[in-house]
Amino acid sequence: MIRIMLADDHAILREGIRAILSQQPGMQVVGEAGNGQVLLELLATTPANVVLMDVNMPVLDGFATINLLRSRFPEVRVLVLSMLDHESYVYRMLQAGALGYVLKNSDTTEITYAIRTVAAGRQFLCTEIGLNLLYRSVQHQSVAPEAAEALSAYRMSLHRNDAIELSGREMEVLKLIAEGLTNAEIAEQLFASKRTIETHRQNIIEKTQAKNTAALIRYAMSHGLIE
Known part of the structure; x- marks a missing residue:
């Protein structure tokens, strides 16, 4: 059983994630926190395998929280769930010790797969972040024009599929x-x-x-x- 702790300052999002994960076999949400300080307090009394954590939170944000979390609870794996998709945020959280980074617009299948992957001790980046990083790297490297064009077209097709x-x-x-x-x-x-x-x-x-x-x-x- 993967014991999951949710940390996000939006209660309605936590409720939605809890509802989704309650339907997944082998997963259990054991606690919720509206900020990093409450998360650390909960982890002191409630064991968890994975923390699903936002970056933007009051009191203690994701950057401050993950440093304290890694020092106090090194056995807990961290999966970031955020709307922030810039590589600087991704790099900082991964360098601080997060095993994965998923965007909030990811679908249920990708989020649950990310949780299982991180719980197993493996790293995970959601598809959109991975493609964005690859696309940016292509822009700064000498590659075949047709390869860059194909990647750009594929990236745009993904955005179209996600459009409302x-x-x-x-x-x-x-x-x-x-x-x-x-x-x-x-x-x-x-x-x-x-x-x-x-x-x-x-x-x-x-x-x-x-x-x-x-x-x-x-x-x-x-x-x-x-x-």
């Missing part, structure tokens, strides 16, 4: 937003009311979880929704 689904009208609105049109101008072009366009725009933002128009355009381009 927009309705036909939402796609029309998104493309016009990318062209810099205002809600009023979009309404006029699509023969709709301004209020209707505002609703479509809000739905798009909620689906993509973009904080502003610039973030929305970046999301749409990186996932192949617009050129």
Whole structure:
């Protein structure tokens, strides 16, 4: 039985992960913590094999926590579960002693496989991080143009597969937003009311979880929704 401790400051995420892992054979969530300090306190009284831990946490973040955790509980394996995908975060956590790094947008199969891999004492990087690192290394090395082009195309296809689904009208609105049109101008072009366009725009933002128009355009381009 793999005994798992969850550390994330978002309670709803912990609940979701606990629900997923409760359905996996040979896995048991033995505790939850909203920050690194609480995690260390729990580990002092509750044995665990694997800690599934975020990087951004209050009181003690992932960087501070993992250093203390490795010194106090060296037998516990750490798997990072985070939205931070930049290589600097990945390198720092792995160098500090984490055995694996998984993004929060990974699917259930990959997360559970990562837990089993780390519990067995082996290293793990999720597919998206591995491809991103490989893609960046290709950009800084002399490789055959067709190889770089193929890797880029494959990377874009993965993003398209991960993209959320927009309705036909939402796609029309998104493309016009990318062209810099205002809600009023979009309404006029699509023969709709301004209020209707505002609703479509809000739905798009909620689906993509973009904080502003610039973030929305970046999301749409990186996932192949617009050129």
